[in-house]
Amino acid sequence: MIADVPTQSVALGIRSASFRLLLLGSLGSFSGFGLLLPAVPLRALNTGSGEVGAGLTTAALMLTTVAAQLLMPRLIARLGYRWTLGLGSLLLGLPAPLYALSSATEALVGVSAVRGLGFGLITVAGSALAVELVPGGQRGRATALYGVAVGVPQLFCLPGGVWAVESLGSLTLFLIGGLLPVMAVVPIAFIRSVAYDAIPRERATADPAGAGQAMSWVRTVRLLGVPWLVMVAGAIAFGGLVTFFPASVAPRTSVATAVLFALPLAMITGRWVSGVATDRAVGNTPLLTVGVGVAASGLAAITVASARPDAFTSAVLGGVLFGLGFGAVQNQTLVLMFGRAGRSGVQWASAAWNIAYDAGTGIGALLLGTVVAYQGYAGAFGLTAIVVLLSGVLTANRSFRRAS
Template sequence: MEKDIQKDKVLWTKNFVIINIINLLIFFGFQMLLPTLPIYAKKLGGTNSVIGLVTGAFVVSSVIIRPISGLLLDKLGRQKVFLVGLFIFIVSVFSYSLVPFISAIIMIRFIHGFGWGAVSTASNTIASDNIPKDRFGEGMGYFSLTSSLAMAVAPTIGLFVISKYNFQILFLVSTLLAVLGGIVAFKLEYKKIENKEQTKTKASLYEKVSINPSIIVFFITITYGALTSFLPLYASQKGIENIGVFFTVYAISLFISRPIFGKIIDKLGFDYAIIPGFICVIISMALLSEASNISMFLISAFIYGIGFGATQSSLQTMAMTGVAPSRLGAANATFFTAFDCGVGLGAVILGVVSANVGYAQMYLWASGSAIIAFILYFIIGRKRKLQCKTLKL
């Protein structure tokens, strides 16, 4: 049901609580599959290159659908895009257990990316609709905690399920979580996009005022692509087992830092969150390149969580600030398209680098992308920051 949402300074409204619960459920089901689908593909006879296609197909489709979803969110409304995306997501996850063939898994993964790209863009837009402008940084920090919590717990649970039961149970649990999220979604009140708002803004797949912070986040997420793709291989090379704890520490660090930096953005401004964040990401990559034991890996994980939490939430806030309500969908799509591209291209580019110089040197190279993001912030990011300050948002 679409309604006019009251704009006030109350953050924890019924609507905001509900969208946080929904995001947690959907993200939990999504994160359970990240470390387990490659194992499933391997079990079905997939080679390493084919397993790469399983990941690549998902990234390609999610990048394709995000700008289209953003446009539709602003033209058709939040509810239709959100529920259709969720339906595709649910059907895709359930379908993994029906066709145990590697070629079918790649096709389903491609369709799954469409559902994930649409539903995640919509959920971020719905959250944006329900956060007071003067508490936007804080609100997005709390909203991001749901994904951080899922990131910390869900992969471990997914691996536990396939070790104790089987992949069919895993797919069923993931499906049920998404279905539960869909049921809760019927309690949401969606922002109504007025016709007069739509006529004030030109229809476009991308939001112009969100481009600068999106470019910067692209270079930051290259480092995240390096972590998700190559860290287990790097740790194995160093003789370190159970490296999954790295991502747990990283997620805990995100969980702690995001709300803190959100409040800092609202009270002191972007510099006080983004600059320390960049420094932390650079340091963490440099430490990782020199890591020789589990302690160094975990220190790097904690520092990276602080840095990534500060920069990602700050840049997302910057991308949303000053955007017309009828363009929030496009703004979220612009930001997360750049986010996905950074992760995907980071894995590809740094994979080539690692083949030539090794994993340790690759992470030192990855710190270079964070340095580029740091420089770009002072060239194009601060210009956007001054626009936000002028708008007093």
């Protein structure tokens, strides 16, 4: 996907200026993304678009994110990392103020679709560049630091977006949400990207859409189907929860703020604990199955909270449990998919995992929007608990566990 040899000498490592600039730029871009992720569906609901319209805003965002991710190998080959990251940040940020100009469902969905293209560019280029800027011995720490840079904004910006809708007003919120990714272009512009902006022609012109890729995708589906489906199920629940939980407890903004803060914090914790357990080789402990069970129990608590106006404890507990479980599911599915794909299939496993996350998030928003319209919030969240629990049946299958 990228050149193997840089064309100029640049200081490498997690302490290098370029790596720090990448973290700073990523922090800005993901802060703008996280701030508006719950705010846009709330605007759709508050301006008469209904639950389906609110779901469509997130679904459009994630659909175009996945579409952009599928095109990233060729785009990076043509533009290089800095231009790709810069373009992605601008596409994510510049359209954001347009949310305040029109409340029509079509306008909200259209703006979300454009911003999704930018987010797709950022997610793939940022994580790839984090690895390219460091020597092989620092890749683990590099990916961990990059994960912190893109994860911390969720801790504060997801609940902050709900608070800002009520406290700052739409125009101010969307201006801030757009300005943060645009400002990220400044540190990105100064990244010395190991000169991968200049890629050998034979690599740049390789056609990733040829027969070889078709065969690779067939093999990817065959090898990775079960963990991929488990990841999709968890992402569906996540997308629906982030999109509709604030509305389900309105006007109790404090409840939504607490849950949307606890959720990403618990996800980070769940991924870390799962990763430590995996690295210590905890026998045949079914970590993925356990993670699915914990996530489903959290969704059950969320279901209760959405049906009871005074269920603050249940709501926060549900957010924590789902976050812990889904965090473990993220780590375990990724480890399983890399292991099953083998060295030659690493890029396919990575692409499949990211598509599962982002497509599942969009599907969850759209699916739950439809269910909410007919069954209410409790029925929608209850459905996600069942979907996640059913995915656990796949992981409990004895043949799957032997293959893992």
